[in-house]
Amino acid sequence: MSPARKKAKIAIYWLGACGGCDSAIVDLGGSLLELAEKVEIVLWPAVLDFKYDRIRSLADNELALTIMSGCVRNSEHREMAELLRAKSRLVLACGACACFGGTPGLANLRQKGDIVSWVYGDAPTVVNPGGERPQPFCRVNGTELHLPRFYDHVHALHQSIEVDYYLPGCPPPVDLLLGALSALLSGKLPHRGSTLAPQKPLCDSCPRAASKPARLEIRTIHRCHEVEVDPTDCFLAKGVICLGPATRGGCGGTCLAANTPCRGCFGPVEGVRDAGARFLSSLAALIAPEDDEKLRELLEAIADPAGYGCRFTQPVSILGERSCPDDSEEE
Amino acid sequence: MTERHSAIIVFTCNFGWGYQGDRESLAAAIANWLPVTCCGSIEAEQILEAFRSGADGILILACPRGECHYHEGDFQIYKRVQLLKQLLAAHRIDPERLAIEFGRDPSGEAISARVAGFARRLGQLDAPLAPGGDA
Numbered sequence: 001m002s003p004a005r006k007k008a009k010i011a012i013y014w015l016g017a018c019g020g021c022d023s024a025i026v027d028l029g030g031s032l033l034e035l036a037e038k039v040e041i042v043l044w045p046a047v048l049d050f051k052y053d054r055i056r057s058l059a060d061n062e063l064a065l066t067i068m069s070g071c072v073r074n075s076e077h078r079e080m081a082e083l084l085r086a087k088s089r090l091v092l093a094c095g096a097c098a099c100f101g102g103t104p105g106l107a108n109l110r111q112k113g114d115i116v117s118w119v120y121g122d123a124p125t126v127v128n129p130g131g132e133r134p135q136p137f138c139r140v141n142g143t144e145l146h147l148p149r150f151y152d153h154v155h156a157l158h159q160s161i162e163v164d165y166y167l168p169g170c171p172p173p174v175d176l177l178l179g180a181l182s183a184l185l186s187g188k189l190p191h192r193g194s195t196l197a198p199q200k201p202l203c204d205s206c207p208r209a210a211s212k213p214a215r216l217e218i219r220t221i222h223r224c225h226e227v228e229v230d231p232t233d234c235f236l237a238k239g240v241i242c243l244g245p246a247t248r249g250g251c252g253g254t255c256l257a258a259n260t261p262c263r264g265c266f267g268p269v270e271g272v273r274d275a276g277a278r279f280l281s282s283l284a285a286l287i288a289p290e291d292d293e294k295l296r297e298l299l300e301a302i303a304d305p306a307g308y309g310c311r312f313t314q315p316v317s318i319l320g321e322r323s324c325p326d327d328s329e330e331e
Numbered sequence: 332m333t334e335r336h337s338a339i340i341v342f343t344c345n346f347g348w349g350y351q352g353d354r355e356s357l358a359a360a361i362a363n364w365l366p367v368t369c370c371g372s373i374e375a376e377q378i379l380e381a382f383r384s385g386a387d388g389i390l391i392l393a394c395p396r397g398e399c400h401y402h403e404g405d406f407q408i409y410k411r412v413q414l415l416k417q418l419l420a421a422h423r424i425d426p427e428r429l430a431i432e433f434g435r436d437p438s439g440e441a442i443s444a445r446v447a448g449f450a451r452r453l454g455q456l457d458a459p460l461a462p463g464g465d466a
Contacts (some may be wrong), residue, residue, distance in 0.1 A: 103375050175408050242334035280418060284410035295410070306421030318379040319422045 006150035008064035008185060009041035011055065011084055015077040016104055016154070017070025021095035025067070025172035027330025031178050039064070039185065040180040043084075049117045052080075055087060063088040065184050069171075071097040071104045072155040075327050076148035085161040090184055091198075094177075096265045098157040099195075100275075103170070105154045106307065108314050112152045153322050156315045160324040166195040171310065172266035177313065197250035201271035202262050205249045208234045217288035221301040224261055235261040236286060241308055246272070246279035265312050274318045275308025283308075338387035340455070341446055344370045344404070346347070347394035349439025357439045361446060370431075371404025375415055382424060383434060390449045391431040398435075404435060422440065425456045 014022060018293035025032065026047065042063065043050045064087040071080055080316045085091055096102040109113060121128055157163050167180050180196040183189065190196065203209060212234040220239040229235055242261035248269045255262055268275035283305075289295045302308075314320040343349060349357050349366065358364055361416065363386075366379045367373060370393040381389055391408060399405045409431060416426035430449055 097403070156403065274376050274379060277379055277415075280414040281375045282412055284414050285407060287410050288404060299410075299413050302414075305417045309418060310421070318376060318383050319424070 007040040009040045009058075011063055011088065011184075012041065012065040012083055012306055013016075013043060013045070013066060013068050013080060015070030015081060015096055015098070016073040017069060017155070019046050019096070020171040021069035021098075024095075024169075024174060024177055027174050028178060031174075033098065033120055035181060035185075037211055045263065049302045052083075053165075053220065055083060058087045060086050061089050063281060065090045065092060065181075067092045067094045067156055067181075069094045070103050070157075071100050072151075072157060072160040073149050074103060074148040078160050078324060078327065081157060081161045081214055088187075090163065090164045091157075092184060093157045093163045093166045094132070096267065096312045098163075099157045099166045099168045099224060099316075099320055100267050100313040101154050101267075101320075102312050105156075105312070105314040106319065107154050109306065109310065110150055113152070132270050149327065151325060154315050155322065155324045159315070159322070164192055165190070166193075168195060168197055168266045170249055170263075173250070173254070175252070193250070195267075195270070197248055197266060200330045201269045202247045202251065202253070202266070203242040204208060205253070206234075206244055206256060207253060208232055208256065211212060212237055214288050218283075218286045219288050229259060231259055232234040241302065241310065243311075245277055246275060253284060263311055264308075267313055269317075275313040276306070276317055278310050280305060339383060339446060339450060340365060340386050340389045341442065341464060342367055342370060342373055343392040344368075344394050344427045347398075348442060349436065351437040352439035357442065358379040359417050360443050362424075364384065364442070369401045369404040371398065371399065371401060371407040373376055373408055373411075375411060378412075378415055378424060378429065380417075382419070382428070386427040386428075388453045390446060391429075391435050392436075392445060393431055395433050397416070427456055428453060433443065440448045 012022065012025060028035065036269060038049065041048065044057055063084070066084045068084065068091060070077070072081060076108065088155050093099045097104060116133060120126065120133055121131060134147055136149060137144055139145070165180065165184065167176060169176070176197055185194070211232055214235055218236065218239055221241070222239045224240050229238045229239065229240055240261050243264035244262040247262050247264045248266040249267065264279065268278060272278050287295070287298060289298055310317060310320065342354070342365050345366050345368055350405060357379055360440055370391055373391065378389055389413065393405045393408055396405055412431045419429060420426045459462060
């Protein structure tokens with residue numbers, strides 16, 4: 001057997017994704033080239049041209065690893081997730097969308113019909129006098145064309161298939177990505193189901209922590225574009241909502257370095273069931289005014305608390321979690 | 332005995348409600364009664380899990396404002412509830428289904444009446460959606 005045939009095979013695939021996680025893999029740079037020497041990449045639609053039939057022709061468990069990014073929003077996502085699961089010994093949910101549903105999960109705060117009406121009709125930039133809507137299938141010049149079935153709900157990957165490891169982030173940082181790939185491909189496997197990132201909240205490693213007062217109190221609320229915060233100051237101490245207290249660390253503080261508060265893309269810290277609920281609880285605890293009128297004014301100044309809490313994690317939240325529909329059944 | 336409202340969860344603070352009453356009688360009369368040491372200890376996740384499990388409403392009976400045994404539990408749960416109401420609304424759950432009332436009732440005899448009043452208010456709301464479900 002030639003050396004090339006002994007290489008471990010891996011797949012990199014995107015479901016409902018923006019491609020940011022694929023960009024993060026490309027950002028591995030020289031490490032990616034070293035990786036490509038050691039493994040055979042059999043599928044990577046964002047970067048290379050492969051055919052799905054090649055994947056279907058593989059034996060079950062023939063792939064050492066599939067790195068899967070994106071949420072599960074339609075039947076094609078689910079079909080590919082199931083196919084790659086069957087062919088892979090390990091599946092890594094890569095990025096916030098695969099781990100928690102991600103920002104696409106905010107769509108779960110709207111009903112599917114409302115979203116379709118807006119996108120194909122009501123949005124001010126849409127011209128659709130015939131009221132055309134996407135159909136699951138249609139016939140064009142005698143050929144029947146099919147579209148994937150659009151689910152009612154955005155799902156995280158583990159709600160569709162079994163996931164072995166999780167790597168959060170939007171996108172995951174290069175150091176954690178490299179560490180995850182090294183561990184998973186070297187066989188030094190952490191506990192199955194692990195999140196391959198630090199367990200403590202971002203505040204613990206925040207470079208601005210020194211400016212955080214011992215007793216943090218919020219008396220005014222500013223959105224981040226309304227005030228210029230000194231690059232060394234704790235955002236919460238300045239009344240700018242930051243999800244650092246309730247978000248897993250490990251991101252490297254890239255948003256903080258750009259003078260932007262944490263948005264929560266690393267999801268909840270270890271052991272927390274609902275990131276949004278825990279964040280809103282921690283935020284509530286910091287709100288200082290006891291006078292009813294001032295308290296009401298401050299609460300009203302928090303623009304879209306649910307959006308802050310659900311930005312990356314709605315599909316895995318207590319109120320948002322739903323199992324993926326069985327494609328043999330009508331929703 | 333109070334009419335059973337099986338889908339209403341009732342949290343009461345042990346320092347303000349029913350601490351002189353007969354616990355067994357109260358428990359028999361109040362369905363889904365969850366006395367807690369301080370309402371400030373009620374976690375957001377408990378509230379959301381209750382709705383997820385199909386609760387029609389959650390009533391929190393806390394101590395009078397400013398009279399918390401632990402200094403500020405009443406204030407903390409009040410703020411938590413206000414933010415959670417917005418989370419519920421975003422999920423198309425009427426925020427009126429989560430209510431907090433402040434007061435003191437050592438015998439606990441008023442709890443059933445409070446629950447009945449809450450049930451009447453819930454009865455005037457639109458039917459709740461299934462958790463995470465579309466209409």
